[in-house]
Amino acid sequence: MKPIAVGLLGITHPHASARVRALREIEGVEVVAAADDDPRLNYFTAKYDMEARDIDGVLQDDRIDAVMVHSKSKDMVSHALRALDAGKSVVVEKPGGGTVDDLLQLAKAEIQAAPGLVVQVGYNVRLAQSVTRAKELIDDGTIGNVVSVSARGAALAGEHLTAHLNQPADMGGALWIIGCHMIDTLVSMFGVPETVNARVRKSAKLSDESSREDSAAALLNYPDMSAAFSFDSHDRLEWFESSRISVYGTTGMIEIGILPQKLRVYVERERAGWPAGWTEWTQSYFTPPFARTEENKFSELPELENISNFRTEMRGWVNSIRTGAPVVAPVLDALAVARIIDASYRSEKERGASVQVVQGVILEADLAS
Incomplete structure (x- = not known):
């Protein structure tokens, strides 16, 4: 070793x-x-x-x-x-x-x-057991063909005021820095959409101009399905506690929870060992919170209490270095996330118009530049 x-x-x-x-x-x-x-x-x-x-x-x-x-x-x-x-x-x-x-x-x-x-x-977040197991079930056809997806993400209330979410050189605020987690999870499960229609909103009732976007809604359009993603930066629950993904298929559905990690699977009839009706798995109803103390909640140096996904992530990184195993969070996926969120900002400027997302690998022109 x-x-x-x-x-x-x-x-x-x-x-x-x-x-x-x-x-x-x-x-x-x-x-x-x-x-x-x-x-x-x-x-x-x-x-x-x-x-x-x-x-x-x-x-x-x-x-x-x-x-x-x-x-x-x-x-x-x-x-x-x-x-x-x-x-x-x-x-x-x-x-x-x-x-x-x-x-x-x-x-x-x-x-x-x-x-x-x-x-x-x-x-x-893409490495959470609830997410990876759901992807296996989808890829295996346990719920038939995917028809639509509904996803939710959020930033903790008050975080929108932090310097971390308002870095001047960043292309966006909470959607870019926090919403990227769930967009990446969707990319890991379903790939890159062809187009995006989005509204990214700033509300005078929620915050002043010292912070960026307050909420967003994006429709990710794939050739055979759509994924609707909603996001806001005023969530009263712990980080990721309200984050979830629901996947609707032709013969069943899957609900994914992030904190605590949770999986609910419905199939119309027994399939691949899953009994008809609902089956539920929850990692724990008392999962440790993401941040350790109230005082460090918005600190740039907090100790995070719940590091379960970081353990999986770091084992993957070390394994790739040691053995050449595939990277668990590739740069091209992160580039896709950036393009999707950039398309969302551009769609907002056009009042929700459809914006194309550049697909796949880097273009030859990108390499030459």
């Missing part, structure tokens, strides 16, 4: 400490150093028992095999490119950058990276 040493570029994203804790549960993995120009770097490195360094001190360390990027969105891609140039695999916190162009640049860098280097984007 190949030993792996990991460093961090950026520590001010809320998921940094969660990934450090998840990595340290994996045999043969060390997290040894972090770099950031934020004054809280020494607090972070002391608390999580690693060295505080500058960026060159991380990238020039031949012992470090891989780097986690948890910087501001606008700096994510530049940090990732430097890490790849230094011969280190990377995981880049979602959404992977601030704009579609950032994700294009990251995708191009992945294609051009040295053999054996792994590039992963920090989407892990």
